[in-house]
Amino acid sequence: MESKKIGFIGTGVMGASIVKHLLNAGHNVTIYTRTKSKAAELIASGAKWANTPAEASKDQHIIFTMVGYPKDVEEVYSGNEGIFSTANKDAIVVDMTTSEPTLAKKLYAQAKDIGLHSIDAPVSGGDVGAKNGTLSLMIGGDFDIYEKMKPIFEIFGQNIVYQGEAGSGQHAKMCNQIAIASGMIGVCESIAYGLKAGLSMDDVLRSITAGAAGSWSLSNLAPRILKDDLDPGFFIKHIIKxxxxxxxxxxxxxxxxxxxxxxKSMYDKLLAEGYGDNGTQALIKYYK
Structure with a gap:
């Protein structure tokens, strides 16, 4: 694959791993994140540093964004030092933030007006999927741009599905988040019940992860719960959003x-108790 010039804005838990995959594939990546010190490892690995989203976007073929909240998305695209102020005509902008479908449609229209191509491409798979390059991507936007981007997506994703017009990727991600948020109640209640019954939950998980109850959360997050590992693959404050x-x-x-x-009411309670920067598996604290 021909090397691409890529801007990447937002190198958090998942974004940092995605940038590593892009660098390892031979692409030239310029990054921006709010705290430069947190990007030190990526800079040491060959990523170039930019001081603003506008600087990170200038002269790039592709610009990825993966930030926290819809307001952050609007800021990095449309702010005074935003992407739309410097991106070259015909560049492709890809928002991987889990954000509002209505905002994805707005960005698509704004990009089109200035000669850019915009697609929404939220991901699922957490920190594990990002590290392993096995993320699921849900794509909304023009089909021809999806096809053009697919070889890039395949560098860090495994299950890449076109969902439809702009905003459809975000709607699909909402389906994903609904299943995760509600499903985590089942995972935590299963663990709380098993422990109360005096069972070895390691043995229980060996049985139920392979049966009809099996899920990604049960296989990947339940073992973390048993180790009292509440580090975020995905923040509670973000699942609430x-x-x-x-x-x-x-x-x-x-x-x-x-x-x-x-x-949401259960996670809101944990947020109020100071668990916002923990992973979604910290819902177990609701039962303790």
Missing amino acids: DMKIALDEAERMNLQLPGLALA
């Missing part, structure tokens, strides 16, 4: 999601 987006979108569609509303 995603649940709010999903509930707001559901309200617009006149759809009730009582399971998701319950999960």
Whole structure:
């Protein structure tokens, strides 16, 4: 594959691993994140540092963004030092932030007006998937741009599915987050029950992960819970943001999601108790 000039804005838990994969594949990557010290390892690995999103976007073929909240997405694209102020005509901008479908449509229209191509490409798989290059990507936007980007996506993703027009990737990610947030209740209640019954949960997991109860969360996060490892593959404060987006979108569609509303209320309680920077598996603390 021909080497591409890539800007990457937001090198957090997952973004840093994605940048490493892009560098290892021979691409020239310029990065921007709010705290430069946190990007030291990537810079040592060959990434170039930019002082603003605008600087990171100038003269790039592709610009990725992976930030925290919808307001952050708007800032890095449309702010005074944003991507849209410097990106070259025909560059492809790819937002991998889990964000609002309506915002994805807005960015698509804004990009088109200035000669850029925009797709929404939220991911699933957590820190493990990012490190292993096995992320699932949900793509919204023009199909021809998806096809052009697919070889790049395959560098760090394994399950790459085109979902439809702009915003469709974000809607698909909401489906993913709904299943994760509500499913984590089941994982934690299973562990709480098994421990209370005096079982060896390591043995229980050997049985139930291979059966009908099996899930990514049960296989990857339940063992962390048993080790009291609450480090984030995905932050509680971010899953709460995603649940709010999903509930707001559901309200617009006149759809009730009582399971998701319950999960959000439980995570809100943990956020108030100071667990916002822990991983979603910290929901186990609700039962202790």
